[in-house]
Amino acid sequence: MTTAPASSTSASPPPEYGDKVIAVETAGSEPIPLSERHGSPLQLLWTWASPNIEFATVYIGVISVLFFGLNFWQASAALLLGTALGALTHGILSLDGPRFGVPQMAIGRFAFGYRGNVFPSGVNALVAGVGWFAVNSVSAAFALNTLTGLRPLPSLLLVVAVEIGIGFIGHNFVHVFERYAFPVLAVVFLLAGVWTFKEADFSTAGGSGGIGGFLLAFSAAWGYAAGWNPGASDYSRYLPPTASRLRTALYPAVGLFVSVAVVSVIGAASATIVAPEGSTPTAAFTGHLPGWLSDLVLLAIILGAVSANALNVYSSAMSVTSLGLRLPRWLGRSALVVLSGLAGTAAAWASLADAGHAYEAFLLVIAYWVGPWLGVVLVERWARSRTPAEELSPRLGDRTFTNWPGVTALLAGIAISVPLFSNQEKYVGWVPEQWPSFGDITCLVGFVVSAGLYAALRGRFARSV
Numbered sequence: 260m261t262t263a264p265a266s267s268t269s270a271s272p273p274p275e276y277g278d279k280v281i282a283v284e285t286a287g288s289e290p291i292p293l294s295e296r297h298g299s300p301l302q303l304l305w306t307w308a309s310p311n312i313e314f315a316t317v318y319i320g321v322i323s324v325l326f327f328g329l330n331f332w333q334a335s336a337a338l339l340l341g342t343a344l345g346a347l348t349h350g351i352l353s354l355d356g357p358r359f360g361v362p363q364m365a366i367g368r369f370a371f372g373y374r375g376n377v378f379p380s381g382v383n384a385l386v387a388g389v390g391w392f393a394v395n396s397v398s399a400a401f402a403l404n405t406l407t408g409l410r411p412l413p414s415l416l417l418v419v420a421v422e423i424g425i426g427f428i429g430h431n432f433v434h435v436f437e438r439y440a441f442p443v444l445a446v447v448f449l450l451a452g453v454w455t456f457k458e459a460d461f462s463t464a465g466g467s468g469g470i471g472g473f474l475l476a477f478s479a480a481w482g483y484a485a486g487w488n489p490g491a492s493d494y495s496r497y498l499p500p501t502a503s504r505l506r507t508a509l510y511p512a513v514g515l516f517v518s519v520a521v522v523s524v525i526g527a528a529s530a531t532i533v534a535p536e537g538s539t540p541t542a543a544f545t546g547h548l549p550g551w552l553s554d555l556v557l558l559a560i561i562l563g564a565v566s567a568n569a570l571n572v573y574s575s576a577m578s579v580t581s582l583g584l585r586l587p588r589w590l591g592r593s594a595l596v597v598l599s600g601l602a603g604t605a606a607a608w609a610s611l612a613d614a615g616h617a618y619e620a621f622l623l624v625i626a627y628w629v630g631p632w633l634g635v636v637l638v639e640r641w642a643r644s645r646t647p648a649e650e651l652s653p654r655l656g657d658r659t660f661t662n663w664p665g666v667t668a669l670l671a672g673i674a675i676s677v678p679l680f681s682n683q684e685k686y687v688g689w690v691p692e693q694w695p696s697f698g699d700i701t702c703l704v705g706f707v708v709s710a711g712l713y714a715a716l717r718g719r720f721a722r723s724v
Contacts, residue, residue, distance in 0.1 A: 284429025287580035300506035307514035312444035313563025320526025323476035328468025337476035345484025350512030356495025364581035370639035388575025392603025399564030423600035426572035474698030482626030490574035630702035631672030634710030664716035672709030
């Protein structure tokens, strides 16, 4: 694995990959050479908007009303607040792509050390490549089933073949695919949104969820938006170091926030409309639409799921390369995409029978680890913000570099927040068991505990920076 800093001033060879679109990317977690840097921050706008104009985003709004007991207005407030926080940190983390030229989970070596970073990188590989890949593939399979009558399993296999193929080709093709998917998805979902708002019943009382339901919806929205944070710099690492910092942070944050906010609020509105009995989740969402628009939305659901999973399977492979394992040459990034996609396909197949409840639980669980991880990573980023990249970059490839306070803070945040505050269908923590009005604030508690503990331990035990 290459360990030379991304900012090296030595003569750079001519680009082999560069801005080629139909070329299989070979780079892993090593820094991208200056000769390979290309693109502009604007591409991050659609790269982070397209993957969220999809049914999984719709369903955040749906469960906020149907499962968490909120009315439309309460659900919308929780969704907007949670999404805004996740989008803000996403923009901040995207800045490290041009600076270091490595994937987001490789940057985690600063916070957790080279070997300590194995845990968060491994978790993200599973969450993105198996969890999220399964969730989105299932929604696309149901949409294809509803549209064509093809049985769910063949529908699933067709969808995952396309998703894996896009991730297999790599970085440049992913960006281009998202660019052309964006206007199609935006137009179709906005049309569906207008129709849904016309049919929605905003006078429905609801609101029985109280503050607990609000916190559940907030956590689901934050978990969804912040769930992209571990892949933030995966798609900005090819940008040149001279790229505008403002635009590099602004475009991904805006793309993520606007897409999730608009589509999830449409989902909340759709939940106020009575759905046909026994319908699949996708059929329930399109049941009130005219036939022509319903078919377009189903096609858009398929396209949106493919857009999301192209990123998920790609970032999963990036996380595996960030483990720092000495893998055989044949097991490079593209092969890891295929293996990740196959694992995600198996998980999707297993969840076809009860997709709704599986998705509800998954949304909350991802926030359980993302909150503590984000707390440590942001504290570390703030602490080294004034240190030149040239001084920090060698640490990315230093297998002897350790930072156990980061690992300790991460594990402590999870160990304290989950048993005490988890509010799942199959496990309820001590606090919500005693006071149900707390809802589920596991992610918030984990974030605060890990950030505070790491800030306290870092100065005493971690290497100075």
